[in-house]
Amino acid sequence: MPTSIRSSPAALAAPIVTALLASSAAVSFALWAGSDVIEQSQFAARWTARASFLVFLVAYTASAMARLFPGPVTKALLRRRRQWGLGFALSHTIHLAALITYLSLSGEERPLGVLIGGGLGYALMFAMALTSNDASQRMLGGWWKRLHRLGIHYIWFIFLFSYAGRLADPDRIQIGLVFTPIALAALGLRITARYKSLRRGRAATAG
Numbered sequence: 001m002p003t004s005i006r007s008s009p010a011a012l013a014a015p016i017v018t019a020l021l022a023s024s025a026a027v028s029f030a031l032w033a034g035s036d037v038i039e040q041s042q043f044a045a046r047w048t049a050r051a052s053f054l055v056f057l058v059a060y061t062a063s064a065m066a067r068l069f070p071g072p073v074t075k076a077l078l079r080r081r082r083q084w085g086l087g088f089a090l091s092h093t094i095h096l097a098a099l100i101t102y103l104s105l106s107g108e109e110r111p112l113g114v115l116i117g118g119g120l121g122y123a124l125m126f127a128m129a130l131t132s133n134d135a136s137q138r139m140l141g142g143w144w145k146r147l148h149r150l151g152i153h154y155i156w157f158i159f160l161f162s163y164a165g166r167l168a169d170p171d172r173i174q175i176g177l178v179f180t181p182i183a184l185a186a187l188g189l190r191i192t193a194r195y196k197s198l199r200r201g202r203a204a205t206a207g
Contacts (some may be wrong), residue, residue: 014057015080022051023094023198030098041102048095053159053179055091059084061186064193082132085152089129096122121158124151127197159183 026047034040066078070098077084103110110118128151131137137144160183166176 012083014104015083016087016090019091023091023183025050026051037039038105041098041105044098045095046096047101052088052095055088057186059088060152064189067193067196086129086132092125108187121155124154
């Protein structure tokens with residue numbers, strides 16, 4: 001969750017507040033739509049995950065968007081990428097609470113592989129959130145960049161794996177058809193931006 005920024009407190013807080021509002025809206029709608037507490041918690045877990053994914057996409061693609069489509073909006077997103085990352089950590093923690101509530105109430109069990117894979121994702125997310133400051137960046141040196149690069153790509157993979165898995169479920173295939181291409185498109189933006197930067201670097205060297 002990189003990019004140190006200097007801006008007004010309101011601008012710094014906006015991505016985090018946006019993430020909180022999105023997750024709160026998801027929980028509120030789940031409480032309204034569910035017929036009992038188990039269904040309410042199930043809906044809350046599902047919908048907060050989707051809200052978190054959308055917030056995550058901003059942090060994941062901010063740099064690529066700024067390179068490919070330079071302008072005031074994309075530059076502002078890039079300057080606040082750290083805050084969008086922290087907003088994602090907040091919204092996904094709300095998702096975790098909703099998921100734990102649902103699993104506790106329903107008695108549903110998840111495969112060990114899912115628990116390990118998801119647990120690692122949360123460990124990386126919290127590590128990134130705790131080190132999303134200039135002091136940690138200076139202290140960790142090169143390891144800071146490795147941690148955040150590994151973490152953000154691993155979390156992207158978890159989202160992709162989760163939504164792609166919906167494609168095999170007739171009851172949830174629509175969700176897979178919507179969010180799987182979005183996840184792949186986000187990766188495509190990063191690859192395209194990276195390729196553009198490499199080409200520009202080679203051209204500058206050749207010149």
